Amino acid sequence: xxxxxxxxxxxxxxxxxxxxxxxxxxxxxxxxxxxxxxxxxxxxxxxxxxxxxxxxxxxxxxxxxxxxxxxxxxxxxxxxxxxxxxxxxxxxxxxxxxxxxxxxxxxxxxxxxxxxxxxxxxxxxxxxxxxxxxxxxxxxxxxxxxxxxxxxxxxxxxxxxxxxxxxxxxxxxxxxxxxxxxxxxxxxxxxxxxxxxxxxxxxxxxxxxxxxxxxxxxxxxxxxxxxxxxxxxxxxxxxxxxxxxxxxxxxxx
Amino acid sequence: xxxxxxxxxxxxxxxxxxxxxxxxxxxxxxxxxxxxxxxxxxxxxxxxxxxxxxxxxxxxxxxxxxxxxxxxxxxxxxxxxxxxxxxxxxxxxxxxxxxxxxxxxxxxxxxxxxxxxxxxxxxxxxxxxxxxxxxxxxxxxxxxxxxxxxxxxxxxxxxxxxxxxxxxxxxxxxxxxxxxxxxxxxxxxxxxxxxxxxxxxxxxxxxxxxxxxxxxxxxxxxxxxxxxxxxxxxxxxxxxxxxxxxxxxxxxxxxxxxxxxxxxxxxxxxxxxxxxxxxxxxxxxxxxxxxxxxxxxxxxxxxxxxxxxxxxxxxxxxxxxxxxxxxxxxxxxxxxxxxxxxxxxxxxxxxxxxxxxxxxxxxxxxxxxxxxxxxxxxxxxxxxxxxxxxxxxxxxxxxxxxxxxxxxxxxxxxxxxxxxxxxxxxxxxxxxxxxxxxxxxxxxxxxxxxxxxxxxxxxxxxxxxxxxxxxxxxxxxxxxxxxxxxxxxxxxxxxxxxxxxxxxxxxxxxxxxxxxxxxxxxxxxxxxxxxxxxxxxxxxxxxxxxxxxxxxxxxxxxxxxxxxxxxxxxxxxxxxxxxxxxxxxxxxxxxxxxxxxxxxxxxxxxxxxxxxxxxxxxxxxxxxxxxxxxxxxxxxxxxxxxxxxxxxxxxxxxx
Numbered sequence: 077x078x079x080x081x082x083x084x085x086x087x088x089x090x091x092x093x094x095x096x097x098x099x100x101x102x103x104x105x106x107x108x109x110x111x112x113x114x115x116x117x118x119x120x121x122x123x124x125x126x127x128x129x130x131x132x133x134x135x136x137x138x139x140x141x142x143x144x145x146x147x148x149x150x151x152x153x154x155x156x157x158x159x160x161x162x163x164x165x166x167x168x169x170x171x172x173x174x175x176x177x178x179x180x181x182x183x184x185x186x187x188x189x190x191x192x193x194x195x196x197x198x199x200x201x202x203x204x205x206x207x208x209x210x211x212x213x214x215x216x217x218x219x220x221x222x223x224x225x226x227x228x229x230x231x232x233x234x235x236x237x238x239x240x241x242x243x244x245x246x247x248x249x250x251x252x253x254x255x256x257x258x259x260x261x262x263x264x265x266x267x268x269x270x271x272x273x274x275x276x277x278x279x280x281x282x283x284x285x286x287x288x289x290x291x292x293x294x295x296x297x298x299x300x301x302x303x304x305x306x307x308x309x310x311x312x313x314x315x316x317x318x319x320x321x322x323x324x325x326x327x328x329x
Numbered sequence: 330x331x332x333x334x335x336x337x338x339x340x341x342x343x344x345x346x347x348x349x350x351x352x353x354x355x356x357x358x359x360x361x362x363x364x365x366x367x368x369x370x371x372x373x374x375x376x377x378x379x380x381x382x383x384x385x386x387x388x389x390x391x392x393x394x395x396x397x398x399x400x401x402x403x404x405x406x407x408x409x410x411x412x413x414x415x416x417x418x419x420x421x422x423x424x425x426x427x428x429x430x431x432x433x434x435x436x437x438x439x440x441x442x443x444x445x446x447x448x449x450x451x452x453x454x455x456x457x458x459x460x461x462x463x464x465x466x467x468x469x470x471x472x473x474x475x476x477x478x479x480x481x482x483x484x485x486x487x488x489x490x491x492x493x494x495x496x497x498x499x500x501x502x503x504x505x506x507x508x509x510x511x512x513x514x515x516x517x518x519x520x521x522x523x524x525x526x527x528x529x530x531x532x533x534x535x536x537x538x539x540x541x542x543x544x545x546x547x548x549x550x551x552x553x554x555x556x557x558x559x560x561x562x563x564x565x566x567x568x569x570x571x572x573x574x575x576x577x578x579x580x581x582x583x584x585x586x587x588x589x590x591x592x593x594x595x596x597x598x599x600x601x602x603x604x605x606x607x608x609x610x611x612x613x614x615x616x617x618x619x620x621x622x623x624x625x626x627x628x629x630x631x632x633x634x635x636x637x638x639x640x641x642x643x644x645x646x647x648x649x650x651x652x653x654x655x656x657x658x659x660x661x662x663x664x665x666x667x668x669x670x671x672x673x674x675x676x677x678x679x680x681x682x683x684x685x686x687x688x689x690x691x692x693x694x695x696x697x698x699x700x701x702x703x704x705x706x707x708x709x710x711x712x713x714x715x716x717x718x719x720x721x722x723x724x725x726x727x728x729x730x731x732x733x734x735x736x737x738x739x740x741x742x743x744x745x746x747x748x749x750x751x752x753x754x755x756x757x758x759x760x761x762x763x764x765x766x767x768x769x770x771x772x773x774x775x776x777x778x779x780x781x782x783x784x785x786x787x788x789x790x791x792x793x794x795x796x797x798x799x800x801x802x803x804x805x806x807x808x809x810x811x812x813x814x815x816x817x818x819x820x821x822x823x824x825x826x827x828x829x830x831x832x833x834x835x836x837x838x839x840x841x842x843x844x845x846x847x848x849x850x851x852x853x854x855x856x857x858x859x860x861x862x863x864x865x866x867x868x869x870x871x872x873x874x875x876x877x878x879x880x881x882x883x884x885x886x887x888x889x890x891x892x893x894x895x896x897x898x899x900x901x902x903x904x905x906x907x908x909x910x911x912x913x914x915x916x917x918x919x920x921x922x923x924x925x926x927x928x929x930x931x932x933x934x935x936x937x938x939x940x941x942x943x944x945x946x947x948x949x950x951x952x953x954x955x956x957x958x959x960x961x962x963x964x965x966x967x968x969x970x971x972x973x974x975x976x977x978x979x980x981x982x983x984x
Contacts, residue, residue, distance in 0.1 A: 162618075162621055166557060167617075170607055170610045170611065170614065181394070269465060270465040270467075272465070273468060274467060274560065277561060285465075288468060288471075292471065292475065304468055304472065307464055311462075311464065312463050315459075
């Protein structure tokens with residue numbers, strides 16, 4: 077991870093006066109021996125964190141939704157997920173940034189840094205902005221799957237036989253819902269990949285998307301084309317994974 | 330069913346109602362926005378002055394936060410954001426609608442033909458669609474916008490249309506396949522309806538309602554893409570000047586802000602004042618959410634199994650209203666001359682001249698500068714285009730265009746930021762070439778190598794007419810931003826009329842006392858062919874050997890060798906004619922040559938000018954390298970000098 081560390085000697089000064097309270101300036105501009113590797117690595121970290129977060133939120137929430145009987149709670153959860161999945165990542169990035177600024181301007185509360193790279197609190201906001209839509213997507217598909225399984229005959233039989241809820245969940249519901257959850261995750265990851273550029277740009281996260289834009293700005297076309305190719309390869313790999321998952325699901329059912 | 334019943338159905342579809350109201354409101358903003366804007370969208374203030382109730386004044390430097398005078402604050406140049414949003418809606422929405430319709434056209438035609446005919450064509454379309462869909466939309470759009478730049482606004486719109494069609498074509502294809510198998514299609518075919526009428530009549534009628542939904546969705550998506558492109562600095566900036574027989578007479582429909590342009594360069598200011606600068610983004614998102622709602626509502630209204638379905642007649646009326654509204658907004662696009670590219674030096678000069686004439690009548694244009702810093706976050710355009718005007722009192726007026734955008738003007742008096750000596754500069758004429766040709770030439774002549782080794786740089790392309798020259802010239806200066814001990818690289822000079830390389834401004838213009846052996850320039854090819862040698866080159870403040878920059882600079886008795894990967898080492902240097910002349914090796918190797926470290930140099934001092942053979946070793950390989958060293962007060966360009974009569978050429982031969 078050493079290569080990700082910033083070199084404080086190379087901060088741009090002058091017109092770019094960073095608000096040191098809102099971010100760690102030393103990590104804004106990095107200088108890399110291998111810009112391609114560093115950019116793709118940074119993007120991979122962001123993607124993995126946001127997808128992991130989306131799974132961590134979406135799957136339990138989806139199961140809880142499918143299991144819950146409270147109508148009000150369910151309606152609320154579904155509305156929230158509709159809102160989250162219908163607005164673009166661009167909106168979430170801007171909205172999150174605005175909230176942070178507003179908190180700072182109004183109350184002088186500094187919650188989390190809104191710009192810069194770091195495998196620490198810097199990671200939180202970009203992954204949140206990138207992960208909201210995948211989380212909603214995973215939640216919705218998990219919820220639908222769990223709800224369907226819950227009303228299946230074999231589950232009713234299991235309940236009638238007196239199986240505990242935990243055992244029911246672990247033995248019947250989760251294994252049967254898992255193909256849907258995996259498929260949802262892969263699709264969500266593809267969606268996140270296409271939003272990656274703008275999220276990185278807004279949060280000045282030095283990943284492949286931001287580096288691509290900067291490389292074009294600095295007329296380093298070989299780096300830009302390499303990064304575009306990396307995106308295409310990543311997207312194609314995810315499409316392949318989606319196809320594989322789809323085949324598996326079809327065979328399994 | 331009665332009209333009241335239909336109305337009730339419509340009202341129970343909140344998404345449709347909200348989407349319709351929002352769309353019509355956007356249309357109204359587009360048409361009337363410019364009329365109701367409280368301020369001139371282009372009036373910029375360097376200070377926002379406010380009269381407080383207690384009689385005092387408050388002064389604030391833009392960008393400012395929203396207050397009662399400026400509802401949505403002002404942008405970085407002190408322009409009222411709300412007025413800009415209102416005036417800019419027209420152009421932005423026109424671009425978006427035209428692009429969305431074009432995108433829909435591509436998706437629809439490919440989807441219908443591949444769904445209907447199938448076969449090889451369908452396979453080719455699906456492979457093409459997979460290829461386009463594999464690259465994220467924004468990335469592809471950036472590349473397309475850059476590639477289609479010469480086409481102007483049409484290229485920009487084509488770029489927006491050429492991404493994102495695979496989803497449409499796949500969707501339409503699936504719909505066509507579904508409709509193709511329906512009994513009514515079979516019935517139509519069996520009574521002998523020809524294929525073309527099957528498509529235009531029956532198929533389009535089946536797919537039609539979904540098409541409207543897709544159109545609404547795509548409009549929102551294109552708007553977002555426009556905003557994202559704007560954010561990275563690619564946008565349409567518009568100003569039309571009516572040029573008659575008597576020259577430019579001022580803006581006609583010009584100086585139109587555009588939402589994407591409002592977001593451009595946002596990040597640059599967002600660090601110091603995020604709230605005001607993020608407001609345009611909020612409007613874009615609101616507008617795009619409106620289109621998404623409309624699409625949602627339309628889907629429910631056209632779905633025959635939905636409880637919110639409406640009668641085909643009502644849907645037809647809705648369709649006509651929306652299509653009319655969209656066509657109307659697209660009409661607005663006619664007659665606007667907008668260009669996605671950055672301003673040229675001449676474009677800006679015309680605008681700056683008008684400004685200068687108002688502020689300091691009679692002042693003359695003496696210098697033009699395009700700045701490209703390394704940390705730039707906009708693509709392919711200078712971060713700032715600056716024009717210096719000088720009045721009779723030798724005072725300087727600086728007129729800058731942020732992002733080379735004609736609408737972002739900044740005027741400062743008595744201020745120079747480019748370290749130009751204005752004394753003795755002649756006034757520059759009109760019609761000079763733009764800054765991109767000199768920049769490209771400078772890049773080929775050592776600039777690119779400089780930027781590779783100095784990641785935090787500032788490149789300035791400076792146009793002046795020094796008093797001792799016959800023509801205006803461009804100089805390109807590469808300098809480190811901060812925290813670096815690297816000397817600036819000055820690539821000079823390019824004739825500002827022809828773009829040709831002219832002699833160095835640094836050197837006195839005198840004929841060299843000896844001819845230049847042509848062999849010295851050829852030496853770089855030897856260098857390049859040696860394995861692992863590409864990372865090293867020998868360079869001085871004015872002499873560089875081994876890279877292309879030695880085309881421009883020859884001279885000096887000093888040689889520096891730049892650090893790179895490996896262990897280059899200066900071994901020895903011998904003068905070809907005078908074997909007794911001994912070179913003084915100050916430091917044989919670059920002291921620090923790990924990647925990412927600040928640059929360091931190996932240094933060699935040559936006591937006499939002439940032809941020198943320098944031995945450079947890398948590992949076990951040793952390279953003889955012959956170069957021609959000039960005295961430091963004479964740095965001619967060897968290409969430009971013919972053999973001096975009466976002087977015997979030196980026998981300078983590469984070994």
